[in-house]
Amino acid sequence: ETGVTQSPTHLIKTRGQQVTLRCSSQSGHNTVSWYQQALGQGPQFIFQYYREEENGRGNFPPRFSGLQFPNYSSELNVNALELDDSALYLCASSLEAGGNYEQYFGPGTRLTVT
Amino acid sequence: AQSVTQLGSHVSVSEGALVLLRCNYSSSVPPYLFWYVQYPNQGLQLLLKYTSAATLVKGINGFEAEFKKSETSFHLTKPSAHMSDAAEYFCAVSEMAGNQFYFGTGTSLTVIP
Numbered sequence: 179e180t181g182v183t184q185s186p187t188h189l190i191k192t193r194g195q196q197v198t199l200r201c202s203s204q205s206g207h208n209t210v211s212w213y214q215q216a217l218g219q220g221p222q223f224i225f226q227y228y229r230e231e232e233n234g235r236g237n238f239p240p241r242f243s244g245l246q247f248p249n250y251s252s253e254l255n256v257n258a259l260e261l262d263d264s265a266l267y268l269c270a271s272s273l274e275a276g277g278n279y280e281q282y283f284g285p286g287t288r289l290t291v292t
Numbered sequence: 293a294q295s296v297t298q299l300g301s302h303v304s305v306s307e308g309a310l311v312l313l314r315c316n317y318s319s320s321v322p323p324y325l326f327w328y329v330q331y332p333n334q335g336l337q338l339l340l341k342y343t344s345a346a347t348l349v350k351g352i353n354g355f356e357a358e359f360k361k362s363e364t365s366f367h368l369t370k371p372s373a374h375m376s377d378a379a380e381y382f383c384a385v386s387e388m389a390g391n392q393f394y395f396g397t398g399t400s401l402t403v404i405p
Contacts, residue, residue, distance in 0.1 A: 182335070184335075211391070211392065211393075213395075218397075218398075219397055219398070220296075220382050220384075220395030220396050220397045220398050221336070221382070221393075221395045222395075223392035223393065223394070226391045226392060228391075233391050234390075234391035234392060236392060268335055268336065270336075275391055276388060276389070276390070276391075277324050277386030277387045277388055277389070277390035277391070277392075277393070278324050278343050278386070278388055280326065280338050280341055281338075281393060282338070283328075283335035283336040283337070284335050285333075285334055285335045286334075286335050288333075
């Protein structure tokens with residue numbers, strides 16, 4: 179059984195640029211959640227996708243957007259990058275939406291904005 | 293609204309000693325509670341979860357946690373610390389109809405040989 183994978187592992191971008199991060203969910207999982215983890219902090223919820231539809235969003239501006247594909251893989255797009263966007267971005271998949279389903283996390287993408 | 297408080301951002305224990313990491317939650321509905329561990333430069337790995345069954349939950353690597361509704365707590369324990377337990381530990385809360393996990397700010401565990 180393949181776990182959650184993310185690409186790329188590391189990324190360096192310049193302020194104002196756009197970035198796309200990718201996530202492949204665990205086999206059989208139809209729900210993907212994205213989190214931002216700043217240095218020394220716990221993960222903060224960005225949004226969740228369930229069966230290709232957005233299923234909730236945290237307190238992040240619209241320049242953070244996402245997609246989920248028919249195979250349940252997902253993308254996180256961030257436009258007009260700011261220095262504060264530097265963080266570890268974690269993708270998590272779960273069997274179904276709903277808080278009683280544990281979320282399985284990928285290794286993350288470390289984004290540095292200069 | 294839901295939130296999680298982890299008391300003690302850094303905890304040090306001697307190898308072989310008891311590990312106790314504290315987590316208190318706030319939830320307006322019956323919560324689901326989780327403990328995750330994060331090793332350097334890695335994602336989060338689930339240690340254990342509470343989903344309204346037994347209040348004492350056993351997880352991987354010898355960890356366990358007890359749900360105490362009256363104290364709104366879900367503290368993580370391990371009887372005997374091992375060097376490999378050194379990592380960052382996160383407590384998280386969610387609810388049945390919810391779509392997100394709310395994480396605490398984490399506790400960094402150091403194990404002293």
